[in-house]
Amino acid sequence: MSEPSNLVTLDSIDQALTINCGLNSRYASQWGPVAAFRELVQNWRDGIIKAFGISEGNFHVACFENDSEIIYKATILGEGQCLGHIRWSRINGIGTVDISNRGATLQPWHIDMGGTSKQDESRQAGAHGEGLKIALLVLMRQPRNHAVRCFSGGFWWTFYFDRNQKLVARLTREIPSRYIYDVYSWADRETFTHHFLSPHARITPQNFVRFFIDDKGWDENGLKAQNGVTRDEFQEWTKAALFLQKIEDGEIVKTPNGDLIMDARFCGNVYLKGLLLKESTPGRSASITGKPLHYGYNFANGVTNRERQSIAAADDETRAILSIWRLAVDEKSDLIGNLHDLLQSRVPEYADVAKAEEFIHKDLATSLRDYLLTQFKGKWFYTANEKTRNSRFDNVVQGLGREPFELKESYWRILRSTGFRTAAEEEQQKFLAASAADVPDDIFAQHLHHLIRAGLQSCSQTAHITAIFVRAGTLGLDSFYSEPQKQLKVHEKWLTEAGAAEELGLPKKILMYSLLFNAARRLLADTIQQVPLRQFPSGTGNRTSYWSQKRAISEVDQRILEYTQIKKDLRFTSRRVGWVENYTIQWNPTTGWVPESQICVHFHNLATCSYLKGRLITSKFPIFCGHSNCRTVKTAFQSGEVTHEVIGQADHFVALSNRSDGNSFVVFSDGPQILKDKVNGPEGVMKTSTPRDGSKIFTLGDGIPTPDFGILRNWYHGSNSIGTQAVIGIATEDDPATPAGKR
Incomplete structure (x- = not known):
């Protein structure tokens, strides 16, 4: 950097010059000696780099020390020539620091306020121009109370405070030959320095700066400095530069x-x-x-x-x-x-x-x-906020086969950019990729599918959702609702009684309708909880959207209970008399819907109307087909029974719908049990039939006189679907189960 014009330079000084730096001794009171030493070291390092045109990477410092001396030698990396040094030594028991730079010159304008030689040097660490002046203040004032002198450009620079406690620099020209002799003689007689400053090096007053810090000065109060620099103090100062550390x-x-x-x-x-x-x-x-x-x-x-x-x-x-x-x-x-x-x-x-x-x-x-x-293999990384927002979080993570591992929010946001997903997002991805599975032609699977569809249709927040089962393999998740697709995907493991019992943690030997109730209840509750809370209206008072969501779950639970109670006691039988087929549907009027409910009983031809089983889900939709052999009977639920006669031979099925509650589930019958008159049996007393599942059904007729216990009989004990029990005695000779030779 070229020297600024119209400023005082060393060449313009005759013999001496006094510079009032303008800084009060109390300026920058927060600075300590380490920061002050840093400024001197920075000027030393930056001056060497600039003077010798080297890069920061090639600036190298080596340390040598003994009991009375510590020297830092600056060289070009890989070369031995000393370009400058920082030295602590004990002279006459007083610790002294000198900082030498072979390639720089200090100018008077460097110690004016704002003056700097580094303003346009992008490689330098500072450019405010105050560092040198502040360093002088800090080292000279109490409590450090050191003296600071400098030799540069053929001048001795002496620093002190005036009567106003402001910093002053006094420059005095020195005889060149004396300066050169002083440097050479010092280099020759100092053991360590002899290796650093060659006696043959070309040293002139114009390219040499050397600072001394010792006890030969005065503080801001005009008192003579008493403190040299101890070894420990100097080593503490060297923390100011990383390149001075080992x-x-x-x-x-x-x-x-x-x-x-x-x-x-x-x-x-x-x-x-x-x-x-x-x-x-x-x-x-x-x-x-x-x-x-x-x-x-x-x-x-x-x-x-x-x-x-x-x-x-x-x-x-x-x-x-x-x-x-x-x-x-x-x-x-x-x-x-x-x-x-x-x-x-x-x-x-x-x-x-x-x-x-x-x-x-x-x-x-x-x-x-x-x-x-x-x-952290096998871990699922999440945040506390994610877990709070996802009520199913623990189940989802367990279903993914992982163990939860909590991360800080800020950390997880970093990982988000690398592809990390929330548990809900991972669940969505896996379920969306799963292929559809067929619902088996099995009583449990068909009923469960029907209940899920009916449960969705009965709730206004889920009525638009379609449900399918998917092949999710070993994935432990139960279901996932995709809001964009308006689709509920359910793991196919729920389609078997064994699979459902396993997921519910129930015994494998459990009544099918109890298992059906619990499975449908679990899956539909999970689905409703996956629907965004904002879709559930908040009521008056303290009725929140969360309360509305819980109410929807309770309503669906109740309808599932009604369905399973009615279904397990439903009996559909048929008896042919000549060309007439008599169909009878019976239910237990004490469970399921309330007895006063007005219901419709629909008899449909299986050949023409089987499609209705897939369409008729809840009672809100009318069930009319227009076929002559189909019939709808309106009655009260408490009646418990409806009969329908059909001329000709055709299989039928029955559906029960509740006109009093449009959201109640439609209950379909299974295939009818075919009743036949007992061969050679007493007319009007006992009839037997053989349903398709191979069991025997006995139908009680009119009352009979007190039996004669002297007659040899076969006795049977049994109960019907609503718990009524009976003991039946059939004369051995009339019982088809008795071998012909013993009748």
């Missing part, structure tokens, strides 16, 4: 975007281009977010705030940290576990990953996804 290779990961520092001594610290911006202390984080930092970071690029304590903005800090992590994980893949721990931490929440969901690179998010899927 860090093992395994404790720092260097990347083009900056360094990830894992050494516990520097965790929590933030550096920019190797220079300390801020050090975390108990109760105070170095992060601009205020949240604690778990690791240390050295940013390769960035602009600081005016206080030189952080990157200018919180978002910039987060971007810089995540850019380091991205390349660090590429360098050492096992670090992805460390990043996972940061993202998953709830107490504390680390600044390392603040707003990570906004700024993380997709490659790093993908690495996190792969890590979770590898390290």
Whole structure:
């Protein structure tokens, strides 16, 4: 950078010059000696880089020390020539620090307010122009009370405070030969320095800067400085520069975007281009977010705030940290576990990953996804919010064959971009991909299918939904409602009694209609709960949409109960007399619908009207077909029986619908039981029939006189569907079951 015009330069000074810097001793009171030393080290490092035209990557520092001396030698990486040094030594028992740069010159305008030599240098860490002046204030004032002098450009620069406690610089020209002799003689007599500054190096007053910090000065109150720099104090100061530290290779990961520092001594610290911006202390984080930092970071690029304590903005800090992590994980893949721990931490929440969901690179998010899927096989990743919103969450995760693993909301949002889904979304995907399964021609399966369809149709929020069974294989889910498709998919495992009992946790030996009731109830309740709550109206007072949803479930439960109670006691029989077929439908009037309910009993020709079984679901739809052999009889449910005569031979079925409740389920009969007169039996006393299932049915006729117990009889005990029990005695000679030779 060229020198500004119309400013005082060293060449324009005759013998001496006094510069009033204008800074009060109390300025920048929050700065400490580490920050002050950082400014001197920064000027030293930046001056060497500029003077010798080297890159930051090729700037190298080596440390050598003994009991009385610590020296940091700056070289070009791979070369031995010393370009400058930072040295602590004990001279006459007083600790002294000197900072030497072979390729720079300090100019008077550098210590004016706002003056800087780095304003247009993008590689430099700061450009506010106050750093050198503030460093002088901090080191010279109480309580440090050090003296600071400089030799540069052939002048001694002496710094002190005037009567107003403002900083002053006094420049005094030095004789060149004396300067050169002083440097050479010092180089020759100092053991370590002899290896760093060659006596043959070309050193002139114009390209040499050397600062001294010792006890030869005065503080802001005019008192003589008493304090040299102790060894411990100097080593504390060196934390200001990362390149002055000894860090093992395994404790720092260097990347083009900056360094990830894992050494516990520097965790929590933030550096920019190797220079300390801020050090975390108990109760105070170095992060601009205020949240604690778990690791240390050295940013390769960035602009600081005016206080030189952080990157200018919180978002910039987060971007810089995540850019380091991205390349660090590429360098050492096992670090992805460390990043996972940061993202998953709830107490504390680390600044390392603040707003990570906004700024993380997709490659790093993908690495996190792969890590979770590898390290936590068999887990389902979710958030507390997801579980709260999905009442079926536990069942769904169990059905997926996974174990739940909770992640922080912000962490899960990162993984969302890599393809992670909620449990509900996973359920949807698997069920939508499942193919349809046929409903077997089995009593249980057919009744269950009928109940599901009727239950959906009876509820206004589900009436538009169609139901199908699907081949979901080993998937443990029961059902899924797809709102866009308006379709309920049910796992085919529910179509068998054994499968339904297993899912319900019921004994395998259970009455079919009890199992049917529980299976239909479970599936329909699950379906109604999957319908968005917003579709259920809220009532007056405290009647919420949730209450309306629960009421819908209760109403469907009641209709299922009514159906199964009626169905299990329903008896459909037929008896042919000549050309007439007499059909009788009987039910138990004490269970199911209330006795006063007005019902319709529909007799339909199976050959012409079997399609009605697939269409007639609830009582709200009229059942008329127009065929002459079909008939509808209106009666009260308490009647318990209806008979229909048909001329000719044709199979019929019966349907019962409740006119008093349009949402009640239509109850269909099974095939009729065919009744036949008993061969050679006593007329009007006892008739027997053989239904299609092979069992025997005895029908009681008119009352008979008290039997003669002296007659040899075969005795039978039995009960009907509503629990009425009887003991029947049939004379041995009249009983078809008696062998012919014993009658």
